[in-house]
Every structure is written in structure tokens, then in C-alpha cells.
Amino acid sequence: MNEFALKYGCNPNQKPSRVYMADGSELPLTILCGRPGYINLLDALNGWQLVCELKKATGLPSATSFKHVSPAGAACGRPLSDVLKKIYWVEDAGELSPLACAYARARGADRMSSFGDFISLSDPCDVPTAKLIKREVSDGVIAPGYEPEALEILKQKKNGNYNVIQIDPAYRPDPVERKQVFGITFEQGRNELDIDMPMLDNIVTENKNIPEESKKDLLVALITLKYTQSNSVCYAIDGQAIGIGAGQQSRVHCTRLAGQKADNWYLRQAPQVLNLPFKEGVRRADRDNAIDVYIGPEYMDVLSDGNWERLFTVKPPVFTEEEKRAWLDGMHDVALGSDAFFPFGDNVERAKKSGVKYIAQPGGSIRDDQVIETCNKYGIAMAFTGIRLFHH
Numbered sequence: 213m214n215e216f217a218l219k220y221g222c223n224p225n226q227k228p229s230r231v232y233m234a235d236g237s238e239l240p241l242t243i244l245c246g247r248p249g250y251i252n253l254l255d256a257l258n259g260w261q262l263v264c265e266l267k268k269a270t271g272l273p274s275a276t277s278f279k280h281v282s283p284a285g286a287a288c289g290r291p292l293s294d295v296l297k298k299i300y301w302v303e304d305a306g307e308l309s310p311l312a313c314a315y316a317r318a319r320g321a322d323r324m325s326s327f328g329d330f331i332s333l334s335d336p337c338d339v340p341t342a343k344l345i346k347r348e349v350s351d352g353v354i355a356p357g358y359e360p361e362a363l364e365i366l367k368q369k370k371n372g373n374y375n376v377i378q379i380d381p382a383y384r385p386d387p388v389e390r391k392q393v394f395g396i397t398f399e400q401g402r403n404e405l406d407i408d409m410p411m412l413d414n415i416v417t418e419n420k421n422i423p424e425e426s427k428k429d430l431l432v433a434l435i436t437l438k439y440t441q442s443n444s445v446c447y448a449i450d451g452q453a454i455g456i457g458a459g460q461q462s463r464v465h466c467t468r469l470a471g472q473k474a475d476n477w478y479l480r481q482a483p484q485v486l487n488l489p490f491k492e493g494v495r496r497a498d499r500d501n502a503i504d505v506y507i508g509p510e511y512m513d514v515l516s517d518g519n520w521e522r523l524f525t526v527k528p529p530v531f532t533e534e535e536k537r538a539w540l541d542g543m544h545d546v547a548l549g550s551d552a553f554f555p556f557g558d559n560v561e562r563a564k565k566s567g568v569k570y571i572a573q574p575g576g577s578i579r580d581d582q583v584i585e586t587c588n589k590y591g592i593a594m595a596f597t598g599i600r601l602f603h604h
Contacts, residue, residue, distance in 0.1 A: 213239050221250045240383035241354075245367050246375035248352055252330055254281050256354040259332030260379055262286060262439040267334040269407060269431045270451065275314035275341075276436075277321075277329040282444075282459065284325035286436045287317030287452030296320070299480045301496050305344060312340035317452040319348060322473050323500045330354070330375075337362045345369075349497060356381040405599060407434045412572055412595040416584055419593040422570050426547050430572040433549030434601065440551070442602040445559075447474040447566060448547045454478075455566070463552070467559045470548075471566040475540055478567075479507045482531070482539045489525045498523070507531060543567030551601040553577040557586030564590050574600050 215232030216239060229250050233239055248256065255278035262283060266274035272288035289310030297303040300320030308316065311333060319326050329350050333341065336357035342365040345353060352375025353366065366376050390399045411434070412427055422430070432453060433446040440446065440458045445466040447455040455474030457466035479485060480503060488506065490499055502523050505514045511530060514520060520527045548563050550573040560583060563571065575596030577583065587594045 213242075215239070216241070216243065218250050218253075219247060226250075235386075240380040242378040244358070244363065244376040244378055246352060246370070246373050248375040248377060251280065252352055252375055255279070255330035256332060256352065256377055256379075258439045259283065259330065260354050262435060263332045263334035264381075265407065265435045265438070266432065269435060270428060272451070273309075273311040273314050274334040275311065275318040276332045276439075277315075277318045277326040278332065279325055279329050282441045283318075283436055283439060283453065283456060284329060285318040285321035285453055285456070286432065287314050287321070288432065289314035290317070290451045292316060295481050295486070298486060301499075302344060305340070307340065308344075309338050309340045311335050311338055312344055315341050315344055319344075321452060321454050321477055322456070324504050325473075327497060327500070337366070339365065342366050347496075351375060352377065354379055403438065403601075403603075405438075407431055407438065407599075411597045411599065414575075414596045414598065415593055416575065416580075416596050417587045417592060417594045419588075419591050422593045422595065426545060426570045429547035430549055430570060430595070433547055434572055434597070437549050437551040437603075438601045439603055442551050442604060444551045444601075444603075445470045446549045447471065447563075447568065448549070449545065454546070463550070463555060464558050464562065466550075467548075467562045471562055474543075474546065474566045476504065476507060478540060478543045479531075479536060482536075484529070484531045484535065488528055490523060491525055494523055507536065540566070545569045547572070549573070551603070553580070553600075554583045555579060557582045559583070560586040560590070560592065564592065568592065571595070572597055574598060 215230050218229040220227050221229040231253055259276045259278040262276050263274040266288055270288040274288045276286040277284045292313055300316045302316045327349055331353040333355040337355045338359050339362050342362035346365050346369055354377040356379055366374055387402055389402050390397055429448040433448040436446045436453045437444050443460050443463055443466045445457045446453050447470050454477040455470040457470030460466040502514050544567050546567040547570045548568045553574050553576045555577050569592055571594040
């Protein structure tokens, strides 16, 4: 198959729409089920590159959950604690494979943003992973292969219209990429930079100690940023992204957005949230929405009389600002990556509030000294990578 006709482009009025190989070769994709759209394929192809690099860097099966051409979550396949199983809604899923753990982490980091995601998997989709995907609201999945039973499970989604794409893992694109904007063709070399441990060697702070596991978390953050719409910042821990701030014009707004998402990830592990008395039959998506509101400033939207009764068996107590801050003070050893330099120390000040202990950023600001000084104030170790990771 040299080309594939899409239903429409980014919007229904943008027709005709297709994907094709300009050199006349075969597409490296096989559509096993469904009819993916324009944005679906943008998510799929960006996500596929991300998980391939993540597996190369960590040696573990990897997954990402994409929405609107940026990852909502990305992770490698480390085992899940009982608490993580509970906040990711997989405590009833039985034994999980490493790939299933990777997807549970990628999907679970920011479940609000992952609603209706496109999934990318570094390894052939197995049955445990397919069972997790089947129960979530999702547009599709791309992987290098599918176990026969896993494929049958996925084909049952959306009344047989779920998008299932198989990609040839041996495919290598041309080293020069092109796109058109307003009828003008842009051309550049592909960003084929390897993100690896030596990139973290230039530690510029007084604290020079970045443990091996935290270095891996920094690689997770940087690889995630390589495929996130810029400006972007990513918080990571335990082999997964926990907060991604994408597409903000101001660097500190990226840091705040990603930090708030990281805070929400950690707040969901607090006893006040784990023990919320949801009524039986409340759907996962409704629970996600309720939790997001409960831990936020508009908590009375779910706790006011006439509202809490729809969700809970008894009215939960308010999760106070003091209680939330005390819980967040227990978040430690978080890694943070930035796709471009920090222009001011305010980014570090905000990152510290979310438990950041390790930072990787390009460096090169005229205020690098101020940023380093702020890191030194908190004992944060920061590496200058010398590499910018803009993506558009």
C-alpha cells in the first residue's frame, strides 16, 4: 500500500486528506482495524518514535499515551506498587506484563489528558496490555506486532472500528524531512540525536551527585520532550513522566503546568483520595473527573449538597490546602527536563515545590549563574546538556 485515504484532515472541512510515500515505496504501516484520521497518525508516528527511543535508553518495554501531537504520559515497564495499581485503576487486572505496566503508567500519569488517547507500544502488544486498552476510552494503538488473541480483543473495541496499526520496526525514514505551510515547503534534517547518559556529564551545580536511577528518569524526561510540542517541561520519577507541560509560550508557565500535573499525580496517592467512598457503578472517567476536582481549588463542585450524593456513599471531608501541602512535602527525588534553557531562577523555585532534586536543561542563558545559584540554594543537581529539543 503506497497511500491511505483519510476521512478528513485536522478538521472535517479539510478534504481531501491522505497519507502516502512520495518516493512511490510502500507505506511502513498496515491498518489491521479501523480507519485512522490525520491527527491519529500524527500521534501514532510521533509516539512510535518516542517509545523506540525510550526502550533503547532504558532497555525496558515502553509505552506512551498521545493527545493532540504531544504525550500525556510516557513510561517504561517497571512493576507497579499496590498504590499505583489503585490510582491507575488496574488493581483488578490480574498479573501485568512489563508492557502492560508501561501502558498503565503512561495512561495513568494524567488520566484527564489521556482520555481518548492514541497509544504507542515499543513491543508487540500482548494480551494483558490489550485487556487494559480495551477498558479505556482511546482512539487507537500502534505497535510492531500483535499476539493473535490480543488483536482479537482490540478488534472488539468501538464495535469493530477501533484503530489498530502495525508498523514495520525495520522502517527507517529519509534523513531529510519536509512539510508545507501556506504552500511553502520547509526542509530540515531529522532530529536523530541520541539522548543518552553522556549527555548528563556536565553537572554545573555544587551538588554533583545524580544517582543512576535518577539519570534514567532524566533520560525519560528528555526523550519525552523530544516529541512534545514546545515550549515544554517534563517531570519524571520511577521510569515514567508524571507531569508534562506542552506548548506554552513562557518557560515558567510550562514549569507550573507540568508541576501541577506532577502534584496531582502525587496527591492521588494520599489517603484522603485513595479512600474516597465512591458509589458502586461510578465509571472510571467520572471518578477521574471527580478526583481532579476534589484535589483542586474548586472542590466544592463535588462536595456541595446535591452534588456529592451523585458520586459518594457519604460526604468526604475537604482535603485542605494545609493537608495537601503536607502530603506534597513527601514528594522527593523528582527529575525534571526542559527542552530549552531556563531564563530565570523562578523555574527552579517552582520545580522545588514539586520535589525536584535533579534537572537537565541545555544551559546557555545570560542568567545561567542565577539559575545555578537557585539550584545551589536547594541542593539541586543540574546538568547542562548543551542540546535544545524544540519540536513543532
